[in-house]
Amino acid sequence: MLQDKRILLILTGGIAAYKGLDLIRRLRERGVAVTPVLTRAAEQFVTPLSVSALAGEKVYRDLFDLTEEAEMGHIQLSRSADLILVAPATADIIAKMAQGRADDLASTLLLATDTPVMIAPAMNVRMWDHPATQRNLAQIAGDGVAVVGPNDGDMACGEFGPGRMSEPLEIVAAVEAHFGPKPLAGKHVLVTSGPTHEPIDPVRYIANRSSGAQGTALARALIAAGARVTFVTGPADVAPPSGADVVAVQTAQQMHDAVHAALPADAAVFAAAVADWRVSSASDRKLKKSKDGLPVLEFAENPDILAGVAQMTDTRPALVVGFAAETDDVEAHATAKRARKGCDWIVANDVSPETGIMGGSENAVILITEDGAETWPRMSKQDVATRLAERIGNRLV
Structure with a gap:
């Protein structure tokens, strides 16, 4: 353009x-x-x-x-x-x-x-x-x-x-x-991004290596395409996009609540790397070393935000897109995830350490849809976002 x-x-x-x-x-x-x-x-x-x-x-x-x-x-x-x-x-x-x-x-x-x-x-x-x-x-x-x-x-x-x-x-x-054209003008798109932090005690937490760069780039591309974007983000390394309605959260439960508060939406893209588990009873005081041995942490499962929205019957977005960060058998695992979650598309990538994708400026994705798998060449995360936003615009027309 x-x-x-x-x-x-x-x-x-x-x-x-x-x-x-x-x-x-x-x-x-x-x-x-x-x-x-x-x-x-x-x-x-x-x-x-x-x-x-x-x-x-x-x-x-x-x-x-x-x-x-x-x-x-x-x-x-x-x-x-x-x-x-x-x-x-x-x-x-x-x-x-x-x-x-x-x-x-x-x-x-x-x-x-x-x-x-x-x-x-x-x-x-x-x-x-x-x-x-x-x-x-x-x-x-x-x-x-x-x-x-x-x-x-x-x-x-x-x-x-x-x-x-x-x-x-x-x-x-x-x-x-x-x-450029504004194919998403008048559309509301919900985007999640970044990691979640699940507290162990007031100073420690469980997290992952997500920087939030891909979700942020996608929100920018959607805004550029004319969409109104609600951007629900965990504590990311990158600044949130200008022009979005930003909702900052820390935990998976907070992200779940913010997502449901933002609905209805025409499309929802779940790019956040949400922790699967949390400590079931986080301490309200800093845990100390003890001669009695290591502390025992008991875990509970976090809400499945993607599946919850994808399987809604009343306010389900017309398009629900998930992300799958994998380290092996990327296409097979992502295809299975799409079926298990009930979402329309899955954007899968290989985040093995040698790829440099997690935390890096580039990405190489496989788009899994009802029509099968489509492998995209490695490109900048902003270019991935622009291409995905274009596909979303075509789908919502």
Whole structure:
């Protein structure tokens, strides 16, 4: 959907500018023509040569370039693109946009355009939380500027919190959503993601190695396709997707309750790695070592969230999708799971340690449906999500 689109990419001065290089590459992979603009501050983090080499085009830097401005170059630049993308968007450029300032090439381009504008903010957490920044964001959002992110995460300054620029594939997904059809418009999709933590005592718990990356990527892709997404997540390693109704939980029982509270839905996708068992009587005090020997933990079975929803008779979603993380006989085990649970599809993958899939950025899945097994090539988790969201859209039409 991005083939032959032209994007004017403005890189401003923040450490996240280095992500702009990967963003250019990702856009070019999808057939986008990228015209780059660098602020003077951005040149402190990335070089014009590296940006130009990746974009395959000249880098624009100076408002008072006599050759360009003889033909009103800033006007032509601002109106020749299909989208103007500012990534990273610092607090300074956001303030300029809100105030209508035009004191350099980037801000002048943004003021002189009638082209759609999208920004990916990136700044220190306190700058992001500052009332002035929030006022400026509200102003430009009201002016029609689309905002992607930011995420929570570690900052280059050593602090943690919101302000970390969205990853390049997240921004690409937002760009695709801008240009693409909305096959899931008006549909409500429930997505579960991440691990669950089952307490042993106040400081210990049973968990698994799920990062939540695939479920989060899927929620982003569904939002991009126009869906209203309820995102029920355990304590994942990745930030929840922008634009979703996020419900944070810890345990399997809490996830079960949140899922049923979110119904009805047109589709439900259970990507969470829910613990099968919990400690039946978790201690309310920290367990101590004892000369009497090791503590005895008795387990109870957690509710089967996928089977419970798949086998509903009244508010069952039209499409119920489960996930199967396997280490051997992946297709056979996943096929049996689909029949046992009563769901429509199973997305299966091999999470053996040597695959690097659990906790990694790529996935290789087998989609099990009523028509049989379909093996997909290994690709990024965001690309898996985009492909699966497209299939869901086709099914719900």
